[in-house]
Amino acid sequence: MRRSVTTGGRVSKDLASQEWIGRAMTRREDGPLLRGAGRFTDDLAPAFCLVMEVFRSPVASARIAELDVSEARAAEGVHLVLTAADLGALGASAVNPLIAGAPLLPMTVLAADRVAAAGQPVAVIVAETRAQAQAAGELILFDTAPDDPRDRSHPVAQWRAGDPGAAFGAAAATVAARIDHPRVAPFALEPRAVLAAPEGDGLTVHLSTQTPFRARDDLARMLGLAPAAVRVVAPDVGGAFGGKASIYPEDVLCAFAARRLGRAVKWTATRGEEFLAATHGRGAATEGRLALDAEGRILVLEAALDFPLGHWTPYSAYAPPSNGGRILPGPYVAGAVEIDLAVRTGDAPAVNIYRGAGRPEAAMLIERLVDKAAGAAGLDPLEMRRRNLVPASAMPWTTATGEVLDSGDFAALLDRLEALTGYASLRERQARRRAAGEVVGLGLALYVEPCGRGWETARLTLAEDGRVQAGTGASAQGQGRETALAQLLADALGLPPERIDVAEGDSARLENGIGALASRSTAIGGSAMLRAARALRAAVAAELAKLRVNDWPGWEGAARHLAEAGALPVTVDETYTAPAEAWASGAVLAELAVDRDTGLPTVERITWVDDAGRVLNPMLVEGQLIGGLAQGLGAALMERLVIDADGQLLTGSLMDYAVPRATDMPGAIRLAKQATATAANALGAKGVGEAGCIGVPAALLNAAQDALLPFTTRDLRLPLTSERLWRALNGLEDET
Ligand code: SMO
Numbered sequence: 001m002r003r004s005v006t007t008g009g010r011v012s013k014d015l016a017s018q019e020w021i022g023r024a025m026t027r028r029e030d031g032p033l034l035r036g037a038g039r040f041t042d043d044l045a046p047a048f049c050l051v052m053e054v055f056r057s058p059v060a061s062a063r064i065a066e067l068d069v070s071e072a073r074a075a076e077g078v079h080l081v082l083t084a085a086d087l088g089a090l091g092a093s094a095v096n097p098l099i100a101g102a103p104l105l106p107m108t109v110l111a112a113d114r115v116a117a118a119g120q121p122v123a124v125i126v127a128e129t130r131a132q133a134q135a136a137g138e139l140i141l142f143d144t145a146p147d148d149p150r151d152r153s154h155p156v157a158q159w160r161a162g163d164p165g166a167a168f169g170a171a172a173a174t175v176a177a178r179i180d181h182p183r184v185a186p187f188a189l190e191p192r193a194v195l196a197a198p199e200g201d202g203l204t205v206h207l208s209t210q211t212p213f214r215a216r217d218d219l220a221r222m223l224g225l226a227p228a229a230v231r232v233v234a235p236d237v238g239g240a241f242g243g244k245a246s247i248y249p250e251d252v253l254c255a256f257a258a259r260r261l262g263r264a265v266k267w268t269a270t271r272g273e274e275f276l277a278a279t280h281g282r283g284a285a286t287e288g289r290l291a292l293d294a295e296g297r298i299l300v301l302e303a304a305l306d307f308p309l310g311h312w313t314p315y316s317a318y319a320p321p322s323n324g325g326r327i328l329p330g331p332y333v334a335g336a337v338e339i340d341l342a343v344r345t346g347d348a349p350a351v352n353i354y355r356g357a358g359r360p361e362a363a364m365l366i367e368r369l370v371d372k373a374a375g376a377a378g379l380d381p382l383e384m385r386r387r388n389l390v391p392a393s394a395m396p397w398t399t400a401t402g403e404v405l406d407s408g409d410f411a412a413l414l415d416r417l418e419a420l421t422g423y424a425s426l427r428e429r430q431a432r433r434r435a436a437g438e439v440v441g442l443g444l445a446l447y448v449e450p451c452g453r454g455w456e457t458a459r460l461t462l463a464e465d466g467r468v469q470a471g472t473g474a475s476a477q478g479q480g481r482e483t484a485l486a487q488l489l490a491d492a493l494g495l496p497p498e499r500i501d502v503a504e505g506d507s508a509r510l511e512n513g514i515g516a517l518a519s520r521s522t523a524i525g526g527s528a529m530l531r532a533a534r535a536l537r538a539a540v541a542a543e544l545a546k547l548r549v550n551d552w553p554g555w556e557g558a559a560r561h562l563a564e565a566g567a568l569p570v571t572v573d574e575t576y577t578a579p580a581e582a583w584a585s586g587a588v589l590a591e592l593a594v595d596r597d598t599g600l601p602t603v604e605r606i607t608w609v610d611d612a613g614r615v616l617n618p619m620l621v622e623g624q625l626i627g628g629l630a631q632g633l634g635a636a637l638m639e640r641l642v643i644d645a646d647g648q649l650l651t652g653s654l655m656d657y658a659v660p661r662a663t664d665m666p667g668a669i670r671l672a673k674q675a676t677a678t679a680a681n682a683l684g685a686k687g688v689g690e691a692g693c694i695g696v697p698a699a700l701l702n703a704a705q706d707a708l709l710p711f712t713t714r715d716l717r718l719p720l721t722s723e724r725l726w727r728a729l730n731g732l733e734d735e736t
Contacts, residue, residue: 014682015491015492015530016492017494019491020486021488022617025487025497026483026619027480028482028483028486029482039235039236040190041266044206044266048263049263049264050126050257050261050263050264050266051265051267052266053124053130053133053136054123054250055125055137056118056122056276057115057120057122057142059115059118059144059647060117060118060647060648061116061148062144063114064112064122064144065143066141067143068142069123071141072139073136077128080124080126080261081123081124081125081126081136082126082257082260083110083122084112087109087110087256090222090256091222092222093106093107093222093312094217094315095315096317096318098318099318099321099341103154103309103313105312105313106313107350109121109253110124110249116310117310117311117347118276118648119277120277122142124267126257149347151346156343157321157325158339158340159338159339159402161400162336162400164302164337167300170291171291171293172294172377174376175289175292176372177365177369177372178285179287180284180718181360182718183308184354184634184641185281185659186240186241186242186243186281187274188243188244189239190237190238191208191268191274191278192268193207193268193269194206194250194251194254194266195264196254196259197264197265198263200229201229202229203219203231203258205230205232205254206232207234208238209234209475210234210242210245210515210517211515212233212505212507213473213510214247214515216231218315219255222247231507232507234475234504235505238477238478239477240517241354241355242281242352243278243281243354244477245314245353245515246314246316248278250267250269254266254267271654272653275641275649277349279349280310280349280352280641281320281351281353281354282360282635284306286305287304287305288304288328288365290370290372290373292376292377295377295387296377296384297333297387300337301337301339301400303337303339303340303365304340304342305328305361307358308344308351311347311349313350314352317353318343319358320353320357320358321341321358323358323361325358327362327363327403327450328366328401329400330362330363330446330447331408331410331585332389335400347647348647353518355628355690359448359449359693360697360698363445363446363694363698364698367445367698368701368702371706381444382414385414389411389414390405390408390410392411392412406679406680407583407677408448408676409611409674410446412674413585413587413611413674414446416587417587417588417608417609426442427442437596439595439707439708439710439711440593440707441704441706441707441709442592443588443592443703443706445590445696445699446587446588447585447586448584449519449583449584449687450581451523451583452518452523452685454520456576457512457514457573458470458471458529458576460489460529460571461569463569464563466499466559467499467501468500468536470502470529471503471510472502472503472504472510472513473528474516474520475504475521476516479521479620480617481502481516482502483620484616484617485525487616488526488529488533492529495555499555512575518687519686519689519690519691520687521689522683523681523685524576524578524681526616527576527578527681527683530682531682532573532574535573535574539570543565543567547561580679580680581680582678582680582681582687583678583680583686584611584612584687584691586608586609586611588608588696588698590702592703595722599721599728599729601637602667603667604668605666605667605668605669606666606670607672608629608672609673610673610688611676612691613677613684614675614677616685621673624689624691624692625671625688626692628688628691628692629669630665631692633660635693635697635719636696636697636701638660638719639657639658640657641657700720701716711731712729
């Protein structure tokens with residue numbers, strides 16, 4: 001038989017054809033979702049399932065003086081009430097130690113002596129119905145005494161390169177910027193939900209999660225079970241964005257209650273609980289300075305970054321601060337750097353990853369500084385960038401923070417953006433509109449999006465019916481992964497996609513896996529699948545050879561031969577570890593108008609050139625880019641969680657917290673692709689999932705500052721609401 005299995009590792013050798021990859025195939029996932037036949041965790045209603053409600057502290061920073069649940073326990077329909085005293089010793093939640101020596105604060109499942117944040121779980125009630133559980137919650141006696149608020153800053157990391165002091169001394173100009181990122185909600189359309197059911201000696205847990213295997217390991221450790229005794233299934237998941245990447249107290253409590261009662265128990269968050277008690281995103285205070293030479297080249301980048309953590313550290317809590325520091329130079333050559341990173345612990349809701357996870361914070365600070373530097377150097381912002389970009393010929397490039405940019409052509413991104421937008425004529429048009437009294441700005445931003453570190457798993461089975469069944473550790477929450485991997489496998493195996501089933505989101509299906517996060521799942525999960533396809537071809541060929549079938553009979557023929565010999569199913573497992581991190585990149589131009597009388601911002605157009613390497617399905621990529629753009633626009637223009645001095649969340653509903661709606665989207669979005677090759681993974685793919693949250697807010701902030709340049713040069717505060725823009729237009733200070 002002909003076999004194309006090689007050891008060279010070049011992607012082309014692993015693909016029998018290139019017929020399906022690159023096609024804008026319709027998502028196979030969409031039919032059931034559009035017909036209302038999707039099955040989310042809250043849709044699952046096993047017989048005799050009980051309902052859990054969480055009793056939360058109404059205050060922050062307080063000692064618990066009284067907690068009496070006896071009346072609640074006796075209430076109608078109530079099966080169980082749990083307080084911290086009832087839990088006994090639980091295992092600790094895990095934290096990814098991305099920054100050596102940084103404080104790790106395991107979750108408090110139920111507050112025992114002290115509450116740090118309002119909304120922190122104090123007790124849970126398990127009852128026949130939600131109404132009964134809520135009524136019983138009213139019977140809980142809870143009294144607190146105020147305690148001093150805790151707030152502590154911890155210096156955790158520094159990046160130093162070159163001689164920053166000397167560079168500042170020799171500088172022709174210096175610029176500084178400060179950006180405070182509001183806390184925001186990761187805001188998945190589907191709130192968190194968990195359904196735990198006893199299963200033999202263990203548990204089956206349906207969970208709205210982006211990391212089922214990690215949830216399995218965490219639940220097992222915290223409940224004192226073997227990982228194999230816990231099965232976590234992520235059914236349809238309605239978005240996650242980092243907010244469902246780490247285990248929560250409610251997940252542990254639901255599983256604990258199900259084991260205690262020997263009954264299925266379900267908990268579904270309300271929207272209010274999501275704002276209050278799901279992890280938050282962003283919230284960092286960032287300051288930076290650039291020193292420039294006489295030609296506008298960056299001599300040194302100096303920054304102080306202060307990232308909030310809150311009162312516990314979820315698994316990925318250190319991803320935002322770590323990314324915020326290491327990515328800060330972005331696509332630019334910075335001769336020297338001096339970056340200080342601190343994290344803040346204390347009485348506030350926990351902050352975890354949210355789409356971008358430190359990348360947006362880094363991009364916004366460096367892009368704002370570069371725009372200010374352009375002003376100081378008397379250069380157009382586009383020319384300023386051109387002078388400072390890492391050249392494609394220098395790839396792989398080690399940045400001043402020690403990161404290795406594997407690939408990319410930033411100058412080509414900028415050239416393409418300039419050509420697509422007719423940049424020079426846009427500047428002329430802006431001048432004409434300004435002269436006519438309009439408030440209009442152009443904002444540029446480049447970004448890098450590191451993605452695809454680490455490992456992911458894949459399993460392939462040639463089944464008895466001749467179909468290929470694929471299982472991936474890279475789960476999905478609406479990305480269309482099943483469609484994309486079927487396309488990849490179709491080319492890798494030489495089979496039409498309809499003959500390939502793809503499944504994800506079930507810890508029983510594979511030994512292990514990671515999930516969907518960090519813009520990594522196509523790059524790493526796809527590479528694992530590519531290697532599994534190679535292994536399946538080899539395994540099937542070996543089985544055929546035993547039967548003395550030496551000419552490749554095609555997949556149907558192979559299945560027939562092997563079925564007759566009783567040799568099916570044939571299953572292979574692959575764990576793929578990427579040899580390096582892939583760096584996606586892009587360039588964005590935002591055109592923004594601000595109403596002179598009301599301050600209302602209108603995003604007239606976004607033009608965006610993105611480099612994601614090899615693309616499996618351009619329609620899915622476009623969906624990721626536009627979805628990320630919407631969330632990036634929300635962060636820049638409207639989203640802000642407000643916690644007052646007493647620790648009360650003032651923005652706990654959609655009446656108070658603005659998320660972008662269809663009418664807030666730009667008047668026009670123009671997307672263009674550039675693909676530079678990467679050898680950082682077998683597939684040659686880079687990420688796109690977070691790109692919109694990274695480049696778009698930075699471009700919008702620069703556009704707003706540019707629009708207001710005739711009125712003020714002060715650093716605008718985020719989000720760029722109409723009130724703030726109106727105040728800036730009228731020379732008034734911000735009120736809040
Ligand atoms: S913020 Mo993403 O889900 O790594």
